[in-house]
Amino acid sequence: MKEKIKIGIACLARNTYDVKAAEQLYKKTQKEVLEKKDFEWIIEKNIVIEEKEAEISALEMKSENVEALILISGTFHLGTLALKYCQILSVPVLLWGYPELPYDGGKIRLNSLCGVNLDASNLYKAHKRSFHASISSTVNEEFLNAIKIQHTLNHAHVGIIGHHAQGFYNIDVDELSIYHKFGILLNHYELNDIFNVEEEQQEVDAYKLKIKQIFDLSDINKNQLFKTAILCAKLKKFYQEQGLDGIAIRCWPEFANNFGISPCAAMSILQEEGIALACEGDIDGLISMIVHQALGFATPFLADLSQINKEKNTMLLWHCGVAPISLWDGVSIRSLDTYFAQNRGVTTGFVLKQGDIQLLRFDSVQGEYRIFICEGKAVEMPKELRGTYANVRLNTSVEKVFDKVVENGIAHHFSMCYKHVNDSIRMYAKLNNIPLIEG
Incomplete structure (x- = not known):
C-alpha cells in the first residue's frame, strides 16, 4: 500500500x-x-x-x-x-x-x-x-479489511489499453459510475502505446532467460520466444512509467496481428510480479483483482467458468494461459503454446495447484454494482488442456451456483485467489450498500 x-x-x-x-x-x-x-x-x-x-x-x-x-x-x-x-x-x-x-x-x-x-x-x-x-x-479484522478495499479502490490508478474484446458487450462499463462508486478515473491508452515503448535490452534478456528456465518451449519458435520477452519488458516499463495499479488489455483480435503474438504468456509472467493485468479489456474484472490484492493476494487472475460436473460437484475454471507461475501445481509440464490466433497465441499452459480458492466479481449493470462471491477447493487433475486451469469442488451446489451466475447476468470472468476471504468482502459490501450475490 x-x-x-x-x-x-x-x-x-x-x-x-x-x-x-x-x-x-x-x-x-x-x-x-x-x-x-x-x-x-x-x-x-x-x-x-x-x-x-x-x-x-x-x-x-x-x-x-x-x-x-x-x-x-x-x-x-x-x-x-x-x-x-x-x-x-x-x-x-x-x-x-x-x-x-x-x-x-x-x-x-x-x-x-x-x-x-x-x-x-x-x-x-x-x-x-x-x-x-x-x-x-x-x-474487528473484517472491518479493517473492508477499509483496505475502500482505500485501495479510492486511490487506484487504472488503465485500459484499447477497448473490451470484440463482442464482449457484457464487460463494458459506465466510467462515471465507476468514479461515483469507487473514485476511480480510467486512463485510456491505445495498443500502439504499448507497441511503441522502447524496451530495455537488459530486461528483455532477463525475461528471455527466465522463460527458458521455466517453460517447455517445444511448441513455439525463437521469434515467438523473443517477442514474449520483449512484450514483458514493454508492458512492465509502461506500467511503471504511467504509475498504474492495474491494466485491462484488449488482447484480441488485433494484438497478435499487429505485434506478432498475443499477450497471454507475458501477462502470466508479469502477474507473478504482482502486476494486475486483466484479459479482454475487462475493467470490472480488473477492479475485482485489485480488491483481491488489497486483501494481501499478490497473484489473482481472471478465469472463465468453463465446465460443470453435477455428479462430482466440480467446475472447471480455465483461461487461455494468464495465471501467475506460482500457482502451478508442481507436477504438470509448464509450457508455452500457440494453439490459437493462427498459431500466434503464445499462452502459458499448466494445471493450477490444489487448495482453497475464492471467486470474486465486482459486476455492473447499467452503472449499478453488485458483488458475486463463491468459494471452493481446487483439487488434483491431470494436464489435459492448453491454457491454465483448475478443477474446483464447491462448498455449495455447482448447479445452483451456475444458475445464480446466469440468472443474474454475471459476466463470465472471475478474479480467482487462493484463500477464503468472504467475510471481508461481505463487510465491504455492507458498508458500501452494494448487493451481494453468494454462490
Whole structure:
C-alpha cells in the first residue's frame, strides 16, 4: 500500500458506570491497534463523555482526513456522542462494544452492549447505514479489511489499453459510475502505446532467460520466444512509467496481428510480479483483482467458468494461459503454446495447484454494482488442456451456483485467489450498500 490508511478511534462512556475500568480497557486497546502497521491511528486518548468533547474530537479527526471511524462503547453513554461524530465525519463506522466485566456489588459495570445497541439504532433511523456493530475484546479484522478495499479502490490508478474484446458487450462499463462508486478515473491508452515503448535490452534478456528456465518451449519458435520477452519488458516499463495499479488489455483480435503474438504468456509472467493485468479489456474484472490484492493476494487472475460436473460437484475454471507461475501445481509440464490466433497465441499452459480458492466479481449493470462471491477447493487433475486451469469442488451446489451466475447476468470472468476471504468482502459490501450475490 502506497500510504497508510488513517482511522480515527474514540471511546465513549458515562459517569454512572465504571469509567475507570473502561479507561483501562481502552488503554489496552490503544496499544493493540498501534501494532497494526497498515494503518495510521488518529486516537482520542481520553474517554469521551460530553457532547462538546465529541465535537472537538471529531473535528480533529476530520482535519486529519480519517477514512474510517471506530467508536468504542466503553460503557453505556449518551446517544448524542456517536451522532455528533457521524454528523462531522461521513465515513464508515465500527461500533465496538467490550464484553461485560464480572459484576461488582450487583451492578452492571459497563453495559457496553446496550450502548452499541443505542448507537446502531440512532444511526440506522437517521439514515446513516454505513456502520457495523461488533462485541469483542479485539478490533474487528473484517472491518479493517473492508477499509483496505475502500482505500485501495479510492486511490487506484487504472488503465485500459484499447477497448473490451470484440463482442464482449457484457464487460463494458459506465466510467462515471465507476468514479461515483469507487473514485476511480480510467486512463485510456491505445495498443500502439504499448507497441511503441522502447524496451530495455537488459530486461528483455532477463525475461528471455527466465522463460527458458521455466517453460517447455517445444511448441513455439525463437521469434515467438523473443517477442514474449520483449512484450514483458514493454508492458512492465509502461506500467511503471504511467504509475498504474492495474491494466485491462484488449488482447484480441488485433494484438497478435499487429505485434506478432498475443499477450497471454507475458501477462502470466508479469502477474507473478504482482502486476494486475486483466484479459479482454475487462475493467470490472480488473477492479475485482485489485480488491483481491488489497486483501494481501499478490497473484489473482481472471478465469472463465468453463465446465460443470453435477455428479462430482466440480467446475472447471480455465483461461487461455494468464495465471501467475506460482500457482502451478508442481507436477504438470509448464509450457508455452500457440494453439490459437493462427498459431500466434503464445499462452502459458499448466494445471493450477490444489487448495482453497475464492471467486470474486465486482459486476455492473447499467452503472449499478453488485458483488458475486463463491468459494471452493481446487483439487488434483491431470494436464489435459492448453491454457491454465483448475478443477474446483464447491462448498455449495455447482448447479445452483451456475444458475445464480446466469440468472443474474454475471459476466463470465472471475478474479480467482487462493484463500477464503468472504467475510471481508461481505463487510465491504455492507458498508458500501452494494448487493451481494453468494454462490
